[in-house]
Amino acid sequence: MKPQVKIKTLSIDGRDIGAREDETILEVARENGIAIPTLCWLEGLSTVGACRLCMVEIEGSSRLLPACTTHVEEGMRIATDSERLRRYRRQIVELIFSERNHVCSVCVSNGHCELQSLAQALGIVRVHVPYRYPRLDVDASHPRFVVDHNRCILCTRCVRVCDEVEGAHTWDVSGRGVDARVITDLAQPWGASESCTGCGKCVHVCPTGALFEKGKSVAEMSKRRQFLPYLTLMREERR
Amino acid sequence: MTSTITIDPLTRVEGHGRITIQLDDQGFVSDAHFHVTQLRGFEKLCEGRPFYEMPSLMARICGICPVSHLIASAKACDEIMAVKIPDTAMKLRRMMNLAQILQSHALNFFHLSSPDLLLGMDADPATRNVFSMASTHPQLVRDGVRLRQIGQLIIELLGGKRIHPAWVVPGGVTEPLSVEQRDTILRMLPEALTITLRTIDLFKGIVDRFPEETRAFGNFPTLFMGLVDDRGGLEHYDGTLRIVDAAGSRVADGFDPRRYREIIGEAVEPWSFLKFPYYIPRGYPEGIYRVGPLARLNVVDTALTRWADQELAEFRQLGHGTVLSSFHYHYARLIEILFAVERIEQLLSEKEILSTHVRAHAAPNAAEGIGVSEAPRGLLIHHYRVDGQGLIEWANLIIATGHNNLAMNRAILQVAKRFIRGDRLQEGMLNRVEAVIRAFDPCLSCSTHAVGRMPLAIDLVGAQGELLHELRRR
Numbered sequence: 001m002k003p004q005v006k007i008k009t010l011s012i013d014g015r016d017i018g019a020r021e022d023e024t025i026l027e028v029a030r031e032n033g034i035a036i037p038t039l040c041w042l043e044g045l046s047t048v049g050a051c052r053l054c055m056v057e058i059e060g061s062s063r064l065l066p067a068c069t070t071h072v073e074e075g076m077r078i079a080t081d082s083e084r085l086r087r088y089r090r091q092i093v094e095l096i097f098s099e100r101n102h103v104c105s106v107c108v109s110n111g112h113c114e115l116q117s118l119a120q121a122l123g124i125v126r127v128h129v130p131y132r133y134p135r136l137d138v139d140a141s142h143p144r145f146v147v148d149h150n151r152c153i154l155c156t157r158c159v160r161v162c163d164e165v166e167g168a169h170t171w172d173v174s175g176r177g178v179d180a181r182v183i184t185d186l187a188q189p190w191g192a193s194e195s196c197t198g199c200g201k202c203v204h205v206c207p208t209g210a211l212f213e214k215g216k217s218v219a220e221m222s223k224r225r226q227f228l229p230y231l232t233l234m235r236e237e238r239r
Numbered sequence: 240m241t242s243t244i245t246i247d248p249l250t251r252v253e254g255h256g257r258i259t260i261q262l263d264d265q266g267f268v269s270d271a272h273f274h275v276t277q278l279r280g281f282e283k284l285c286e287g288r289p290f291y292e293m294p295s296l297m298a299r300i301c302g303i304c305p306v307s308h309l310i311a312s313a314k315a316c317d318e319i320m321a322v323k324i325p326d327t328a329m330k331l332r333r334m335m336n337l338a339q340i341l342q343s344h345a346l347n348f349f350h351l352s353s354p355d356l357l358l359g360m361d362a363d364p365a366t367r368n369v370f371s372m373a374s375t376h377p378q379l380v381r382d383g384v385r386l387r388q389i390g391q392l393i394i395e396l397l398g399g400k401r402i403h404p405a406w407v408v409p410g411g412v413t414e415p416l417s418v419e420q421r422d423t424i425l426r427m428l429p430e431a432l433t434i435t436l437r438t439i440d441l442f443k444g445i446v447d448r449f450p451e452e453t454r455a456f457g458n459f460p461t462l463f464m465g466l467v468d469d470r471g472g473l474e475h476y477d478g479t480l481r482i483v484d485a486a487g488s489r490v491a492d493g494f495d496p497r498r499y500r501e502i503i504g505e506a507v508e509p510w511s512f513l514k515f516p517y518y519i520p521r522g523y524p525e526g527i528y529r530v531g532p533l534a535r536l537n538v539v540d541t542a543l544t545r546w547a548d549q550e551l552a553e554f555r556q557l558g559h560g561t562v563l564s565s566f567h568y569h570y571a572r573l574i575e576i577l578f579a580v581e582r583i584e585q586l587l588s589e590k591e592i593l594s595t596h597v598r599a600h601a602a603p604n605a606a607e608g609i610g611v612s613e614a615p616r617g618l619l620i621h622h623y624r625v626d627g628q629g630l631i632e633w634a635n636l637i638i639a640t641g642h643n644n645l646a647m648n649r650a651i652l653q654v655a656k657r658f659i660r661g662d663r664l665q666e667g668m669l670n671r672v673e674a675v676i677r678a679f680d681p682c683l684s685c686s687t688h689a690v691g692r693m694p695l696a697i698d699l700v701g702a703q704g705e706l707l708h709e710l711r712r713r
Contacts, residue, residue, distance in 0.1 A: 105403065106295045140289060140628035148289075214629075215600055217408040218295040 342390025349383025457650025487560025530617025
């Protein structure tokens with residue numbers, strides 16, 4: 001811990017909490033056992049604030065702010081759960097479901113999927129917007145892994161882990177808006193990638209069944225993410 | 240004045256179908272058609288998907304017989320991997336397939352068909368269902384529910400869940416059998432055997448009430464097709480194809496089912512989404528054949544289990560060479576339940592059934608795979624082609640109900656000619672037309688319209704399009 005870190009006092013959901021000034025609302029909430037849903041955020045990776053699921057209400061501000069990128073301030077009064085927040089979160093998840101072809105029943109990650117668990121936790125039983133049913137490719141050219149764009153939610157965890165932890169920067173995002181895709185190298189087949197080390201970190205940080213190991217059958221792809229915080233910690237200590 | 244009778248939707252079958260009956264100027268039946276009015280598109284929607292996903296994807300074709308599709312699909316995938324799966328995995332899959340046949344046959348006999356058989360074809364349609372059977376024949380209904388439950392429990396014990404278990408995978412199965420699971424299944428089997436024997440006795444007691452139905456329910460010569468094992472025994476998982484004619488003479492034997500395209504052609508008619516498979520050497524539509532319980536018992540030499548063989552001997556007395564009346568699908572189904580119970584017990588008593596080596600792993604090594612097995616309703620064929628990455632390029636499925644399409648259409652015509660006359664309709668006449676379809680136990684899709692009041696609409700329409708007679712149930 002850095003020496004001159006100041007402590008701020010604030011309240012989350014009516015609980016008075018003390019936090020270090022360099023912490024985000026999300027970190028403080030998790031330390032105190034307050035659950036805020038996330039999809040793009042992952043401990044050990046940089047923060048992008050893309051999925052907007054961790055939006056919270058802060059007294060005195062009419063805007064909602066993402067808990068993952070907002071640092072704590074003295075006297076903040078934060079609400080992490082309200083009917084308004086739940087409505088927005090449901091809408092976000094429904095839009096994700098409608099955007100691509102998420103068919104849980106035949107997915108390798110069925111039962112181990114963050115998107116699926118989140119939908120269950122938010123009580124989503126149907127999607128209120130029409131599905132887009134895009135025609136998307138599956139790239140199985142890599143000898144060990146497969147990317148199925150039908151199940152990708154563009155959280156960019158794969159992009160960040162490959163760049164920040166593995167240091168290969170094989171993954172990136174091409175296109176904009178609804179046409180955005182994760183790509184390997186310069187949109188070459190994954191199997192043809194010269195930068196990929198085949199480490200598999202991207203597969204294990206992927207929250208859905210978009211990235212998976214070959215040979216895994218339906219519901220067999222459970223991911224191991226525990227390695228990431230340890231890996232980051234070890235590297236920081238070594239520096 | 241010609242007119243048309245339409246039965247839509249067809250009730251107490253699995254899926255959505257419609258029947259039209261053409262009457263001629265004198266009010267006699269001139270033609271009849273069985274239309275399958277739904278298009279599913281599974282062969283198309285799987286294109287581009289990894290072959291590993293196919294068993295689970297294809298299982299969604301049906302909620303009643305998902306296991307049949309799991310088995311045939313996994314076998315096709317085994318071929319794409321070009322592996323020989325562990326023996327124990329094969330036995331476990333075989334066991335699940337038998338449990339599936341047990342529960343599906345029980346569903347047809349007890350839930351869908353027994354109201355016709357025990358309450359009568361002309362009984363009031365408001366009470367001709369399994370719910371009123373619960374008060375008139377409580378033991379039978381209890382037996383039916385329990386027998387189906389035993390089948391489903393075996394599937395659940397093996398695969399983790401009753402419908403669409405993800406346990407059957409390319410290369411084998413995901414989990415071995417535990418001692419506890421084996422013993423739990425073994426404890427249920429004696430009860431299943433008792434129920435089945437009791438039901439067979441009951442059926443034999445009532446079958447004589449239906450002489451007209453036995454004579455006219457799809458009673459005509461056709462070929463029969465089914466798998467047999469290397470001893471000519473009853474086989475549902477592997478084996479080779481045998482085809483016999485109406486006299487029981489072998490038309491084909493020891494035929495590798497992977498070569499199905501050499502003998503099975505698929506014709507298309509504009510009035511149905513269901514194709515019309517036929518035996519190529521005899522042409523269309525003369526190459527009409529039947530599959531399923533009746534066909535399987537007609538092609539085998541023996542069942543290879545004690546009780547089933549005893550009943551099989553009695554079954555053979557119903558015909559000369561083969562049993563031709565489709566009404567006897569019911570009896571054949573009960574005999575197959577017996578066989579399933581006995582065979583599951585045999586498999587469980589084998590020592591290596593508890594082996595933990597139940598899965599082979601491999602990349603896609605072959606570009607093509609064909610999986611053939613016997614589903615409750617008959618021969619099931621899954622045929623896939625993959626690209627170099629193992630993504631599906633093309634799929635062809637021939638479902639048991641499809642094989643029987645020609646025979647079902649001819650059976651409807653036969654029943655309609657025998658029971659429907661004139662321009663006034665009686666409900667019992669139309670129920671017989673539906674009942675002959677139920678005898679085949681077609682699985683038109685995933686959904687069942689199993690019980691309750693039948694939303695049936697029949698219109699008699701004259702040559703000029705005028706409505707002559709209308710009969711509606713809601």
